[in-house]
Amino acid sequence: MRQFEKPTRTLTARRPAPAAPAATAVAALAAVLLTGCGTQTAGTSGTSARAGAAGAPTASGSTGPCGAPQPAGPAQDGVRITAVGPACAEYEVTNPGAEPSDITVLFARTPDQASGPGNLSRTVTALAPGATEKGRLDLTAPGPGPATAKPGTAPQVKILKVRSVPSAEAPRPDGPCPPSGLRLYADQGDAAMGLRVVGLHLRNCGTTTVALDGYPTLQLLDQGHRPVDGVRLLSGGAEIATGTGADKPPQKIALRPGEGAGATLVWRNTTEAGTPVNVPYVRVRATPGAAPVMVTPELDLGTTGRLGIGAWAREDAAAQAPASRPPAAGG
Structure with a gap:
């Protein structure tokens, strides 16, 4: 709590002089205009x-x-x-x-x-x-x-x-370092001709080195945060599409404090016979024992029933700049 200095002298309140009618009218109009849309906060509307x-x-x-x-x-x-x-x-x-x-x-x-x-x-x-x-x-x-x-x-x-999203699992791209020492979030993603690509970004904001070996662990969740069954989670994205970054071979990474890594999710929203599957939430663990983070990549899997998961790869700080998601929750 901010501390304020004690006053060094005593002030005697005086009764203000009556306001002129014109000044009163102007003040009233100003008050109406100021309350018309509320007080604006920097960075919001x-x-x-x-x-x-x-x-x-x-x-x-x-x-x-x-x-x-x-x-x-x-x-x-x-x-x-x-x-x-x-x-x-x-x-x-x-x-x-x-x-x-x-x-x-x-x-x-x-x-x-x-x-x-x-x-x-x-x-x-x-x-x-x-x-x-x-x-x-x-x-x-x-x-x-x-x-x-x-x-x-x-x-x-x-x-x-x-x-x-449960606040304990919410991604904090710009917030304080979580107790796990790992800051994880999903980016805005990209879409073209039915192909969807979303990046997962991980940064070691703690004080110890974290060992990465392979792929992030994912759990797909529906609107009510219930597990979604019937979707094949593929190691790599080659079965979905090539050139997305999700088909690189896994590698062992010693992620030191301040360093980052990224992984790619790739899928198609093709719809044929059957019921389309939409997965708004994904609970992600950077390693099997890591604290979970819930992101909202909005997986519109159509009737394909497949999601490609890329392995963790080193990522520089420029690639980790938090991207604002489109108007959705997120990620």
């Missing part, structure tokens, strides 16, 4: 406030800075949009699970303003079981995508996707 274990109820029957409250409806994986206005939208994220979780929400809106954004991703970290955090989206910030807005149309915000 919205605000959030955490409520207690049960969350604070949304006011009803009144119009807030983001418009009238939305009719009460079922939450989507614990997330609910509570109000939408011309410049912002408000939402609530509740952790329905039994352990603290990092929850990432992907929002989408129709681009009804020339400067409006496309998809917006927000992540709430270490949200306690049953707790609720409120947030606000700035719908006026510049964003990707073409501007196809029609003047005078109202914003339409919806929840596209919700991803929840």
Whole structure:
């Protein structure tokens, strides 16, 4: 906690002079404008406030800075949009699970303003079981995508996707070094003509050398974090495609502090007869005895039933620069 110096003298409070009517009006207008879309935080386009274990109820029957409250409806994986206005939208994220979780929400809106954004991703970290955090989206910030807005149309915000990862297993590309001494995360990935490639990145941020020999250990998980059966995990990616980096032979690596390694996941999303398999989560262990990290590579395996896993290979620091995932949870 930051310490403050004790005052060296005593100040006597004085009653302020009455404000002039014009000054009062200006101050009131400024207050309205400042609260219209909330206080902006560097690096984000919205605000959030955490409520207690049960969350604070949304006011009803009144119009807030983001418009009238939305009719009460079922939450989507614990997330609910509570109000939408011309410049912002408000939402609530509740952790329905039994352990603290990092929850990432992907929002989408129709681009009804020339400067409006496309998809917006927000992540709430270490949200306690049953707790609720409120947030606000700035719908006026510049964003990707073409501007196809029609003047005078109202914003339409919806929840596209919700991803929840146990905070104890969440990847921290830019965070403090975890107790394991190994920082692991998945990159943004690449896709072309049905071929998918995602990189796993590992960095030794600890103080001891880690021995790598072969492949990372993977467990595929569905939306409810349940194991997914029926998918062949291949050592290497040659059966899927060549030239992806996943078909290099395994090698023994002594990963010293500060050094990094990478592995590649490769698959195809071809769909033929049968039911397509989608795997949002993968629990990864760098070595068989390492602490698990849950990433969200969004494996759309189609009906192929195969996933190629590349062996660990040395990776320089430049290749390990954390890549921001597309608006999804992640990784």
